[in-house]
Amino acid sequence: xxxxxxxxxxxxxxxxxxxxSGFPILIxxxxxxRLTPSVVxxxxxxxxxxxxxxxxxxxxxxxxxxxxVKRLIGRRPGESEKEDFPFAVRSQNGRMxxxxxxxxxxxxxxxxxxxxxxxxxxxxxxxxxVDRAVITVPAYFNDLQRQATKRAGxxxxxxxxxxxxxxxxxxxxxxxxxxxxxxxIAVYDLGGGTFxxxxxxxxxxxxxxxxxxxxxRLGGDDIDRELVRLLKERIIGRYPELRPELDDRMFFxxxxxxxxxxxxxxxxxxxxxxxxxxxxxxxxFSYTLTRQELxxxxxxIIRRTRSxxxxxxxxxxxxxxxxxxxxxxxxxxxMPIVRQFCAEVFQRLPNITQNPxxxxxxxxxxxxxxxxxxxxxxxxxxxxxxSLGIETFGxxxxxxxxxxxxxxxxxxxxFTNAVANQNSMQIVxxxxxxxxxxxxxxxxxxxxxxxxxxxxxxxxxxxxxIDADGILHVLARDTRTGREKVIELSSAVxxxxxxxxxxxxxxxxxxFEDMSERVWTEAVLKSNELLPAVRSALTLVGDQIxxxxxxxxxxxxxxVEAALKxxxxxxxxxxxxxxxxxxxxxxxxxxxxxxxxxxxxxK
Amino acid sequence: MIDYFAxxxxxxxxxxxxxxxxEAYFRKCESLHSDxxxxxxxxxxxxxxxxxxxxxTRIQHLLMLEFGDAGGGQIEPDLGELFGTIVEVLQIADQExxxxxxxxxxxxxxxxxxxxxxxxxxxxxxxxELSQRESGLLAEVVRLDKSWFKSTVQSRHPLAQIALGLxxxxxxxxxxxxxxxxxxxxx
Numbered sequence: 001x002x003x004x005x006x007x008x009x010x011x012x013x014x015x016x017x018x019x020x021s022g023f024p025i026l027i028x029x030x031x032x033x034r035l036t037p038s039v040v041x042x043x044x045x046x047x048x049x050x051x052x053x054x055x056x057x058x059x060x061x062x063x064x065x066x067x068x069v070k071r072l073i074g075r076r077p078g079e080s081e082k083e084d085f086p087f088a089v090r091s092q093n094g095r096m097x098x099x100x101x102x103x104x105x106x107x108x109x110x111x112x113x114x115x116x117x118x119x120x121x122x123x124x125x126x127x128x129x130v131d132r133a134v135i136t137v138p139a140y141f142n143d144l145q146r147q148a149t150k151r152a153g154x155x156x157x158x159x160x161x162x163x164x165x166x167x168x169x170x171x172x173x174x175x176x177x178x179x180x181x182x183x184x185i186a187v188y189d190l191g192g193g194t195f196x197x198x199x200x201x202x203x204x205x206x207x208x209x210x211x212x213x214x215x216x217r218l219g220g221d222d223i224d225r226e227l228v229r230l231l232k233e234r235i236i237g238r239y240p241e242l243r244p245e246l247d248d249r250m251f252f253x254x255x256x257x258x259x260x261x262x263x264x265x266x267x268x269x270x271x272x273x274x275x276x277x278x279x280x281x282x283x284x285f286s287y288t289l290t291r292q293e294l295x296x297x298x299x300x301i302i303r304r305t306r307s308x309x310x311x312x313x314x315x316x317x318x319x320x321x322x323x324x325x326x327x328x329x330x331x332x333x334x335m336p337i338v339r340q341f342c343a344e345v346f347q348r349l350p351n352i353t354q355n356p357x358x359x360x361x362x363x364x365x366x367x368x369x370x371x372x373x374x375x376x377x378x379x380x381x382x383x384x385x386x387s388l389g390i391e392t393f394g395x396x397x398x399x400x401x402x403x404x405x406x407x408x409x410x411x412x413x414x415f416t417n418a419v420a421n422q423n424s425m426q427i428v429x430x431x432x433x434x435x436x437x438x439x440x441x442x443x444x445x446x447x448x449x450x451x452x453x454x455x456x457x458x459x460x461x462x463x464x465x466i467d468a469d470g471i472l473h474v475l476a477r478d479t480r481t482g483r484e485k486v487i488e489l490s491s492a493v494x495x496x497x498x499x500x501x502x503x504x505x506x507x508x509x510x511x512f513e514d515m516s517e518r519v520w521t522e523a524v525l526k527s528n529e530l531l532p533a534v535r536s537a538l539t540l541v542g543d544q545i546x547x548x549x550x551x552x553x554x555x556x557x558x559x560v561e562a563a564l565k566x567x568x569x570x571x572x573x574x575x576x577x578x579x580x581x582x583x584x585x586x587x588x589x590x591x592x593x594x595x596x597x598x599x600x601x602x603k
Numbered sequence: 604m605i606d607y608f609a610x611x612x613x614x615x616x617x618x619x620x621x622x623x624x625x626e627a628y629f630r631k632c633e634s635l636h637s638d639x640x641x642x643x644x645x646x647x648x649x650x651x652x653x654x655x656x657x658x659x660t661r662i663q664h665l666l667m668l669e670f671g672d673a674g675g676g677q678i679e680p681d682l683g684e685l686f687g688t689i690v691e692v693l694q695i696a697d698q699e700x701x702x703x704x705x706x707x708x709x710x711x712x713x714x715x716x717x718x719x720x721x722x723x724x725x726x727x728x729x730x731x732e733l734s735q736r737e738s739g740l741l742a743e744v745v746r747l748d749k750s751w752f753k754s755t756v757q758s759r760h761p762l763a764q765i766a767l768g769l770x771x772x773x774x775x776x777x778x779x780x781x782x783x784x785x786x787x788x789x790x
Contacts, residue, residue: 203629206629206632206633306787306788307784307785307787307788310784310787311781311784314777314780314784379629379632379633381632405649405653406649406652406653407649408642408645408646408649409646409649409650409653410646410650465646467642468642526708529708529711530708530710530711533708533711533714534710536714537710537713537714576708580707580708580710583708583709583710584709586710586713587709587710587712587713588709588713590710590714590716590717591713591716594713594716594717594719594720598720601720
């Protein structure tokens, strides 16, 4: 029996481990590091460089250094919001591609290079070949993202024994020496690119996931981005003439690097000195960044995890007070503000005993041990994070397998012909929680073929099965002929890029026709809503602001009124925006007032 | 049709505690899990657990096994009435949430926020009423369970009605809770 390794393929860092006489051990590379940066540098000629040396190229060759590729894996161009990567991300035939000079790589290929490096490190350390692996994915990854991750593993010449959810893996790491316990835990996993929350029941070695929720585009990268924005503002404040240069890729990469490091240090320090020497010519930038400033930009991002926590608690039918532990994993949970936030949401001090960077890899290794038979007495029951369904008449989603169903699981649906001699019918497969089909992820579509028979006589049963990796398999069976067929879903976006661009161009053309008139009308509507709102806010909380502030608001109101008469839409929009900005404080006071009133009423 | 009670080695009856179902399920899983060739059986065991642990689907499955159909009729009039109020609350919630998320001005959002408290109260009240209704229906299941073996046939109709009621009440509960979370998100 050969070894099975456990791999955490992370947004920022990746790790690999193996069971060694009953213990999960993480393997270090030649430099002695267990963390391999998930970064790939693609030189003009020669082989790509992976890990720490690639990471050092980030500020030097930003357009050739690929990072955070996990945010792109299994994604379709249409659904990706704008990402601030200094390297070129293109779409071709409905797929994401990274363009480095004249080379095109898809995200799976980039991830496979990281996996290959881990494999080589493990083989060097163990002195034997390693070809079977367990790879982790964010629990909230959909079917396409899981498949793409599996493909990356196969490209790295691994046999993928299991795809396991990251928070579940972390729970295994936490629970390995608590196999006699009965408890309910939450795992809050906030990493570089993704956020997951899972709630589990531990019952004498049985790890049962009760619910999971998350956001695959929420993480430390977002905090970095906001921090970059803040630093850019400060740089422009110091050197206004640098404004045009700041959008340069090289600049961006340097500022990002600095921001990221400052963020890490601010987890343990209260202030850090941010230094960017020779930013441009001989202008150097130096700034004292406080933890408070960082927390101000991080807070809105961290707050976005709250609703996911509440949903998973609801789905598990648990009150936060009935949880025994809240385990924190993922690098971002080193930030004190995240710990405070968790304490607030779950009404308890979080458990920080797990190494935030390593717990997931340790768990993946334990799962590898379970599959190889080396680890006994552990039983893992995981769930599918998203509801699976099909599009029905009227564009609605008909759920076949609800979210948080224990996997493996399956559901069947019978289809018939709506008219005589209809020879096929198209089925659109969806994943997500929204009522309208178009608001969910489309996993793909397929055609059911009918025999030529009278209306409603054809009978084709379709079986949707989600396997232990959380990956979907579809099987169709004609009950009249008894023929069975495995169905391959075809990509939803088989439209060519030209067609997409044409559509965008047309909609823009159309938009310009009545643009100016529409902008004016919208601005007027906004003013008409805003002015009375400001007036009533002033009557409610006007006494709580200084007369200076009062005067400033008056001036802004007068400008809006004047702009309304000017028919200058640009001026009116600007006046509205300034009034918005100037009444921010007033809005906060109003909310405080509403909250204290609500609190008073509760008493 | 697979008898999920038999699959989990459980007695066929309307009320079974969650603990009992879980224990039976875990026992089954442990015997299957070490063997990857038996993943088909695992699928059936998972389905059995999901069906039996949920009172509404458990009762429907029981009635299907005993009588060949789950026999759901019209929903009870008092539930119909409750449905009316819930739909109203949901509509108000969607409207308020929609208008709130569409607003970009801080001051407009703050003023809308003043109204949210009323909405939150409405949702909390609806949730409470639904939870009470749920407990009432579950208590009724336990009551019918006591006489199940003596009067199986007589229990058929009331059980079918309870299963139907539970299905609706749970669905509304999750809809109300989702609105509560969305409200929190915006506030």
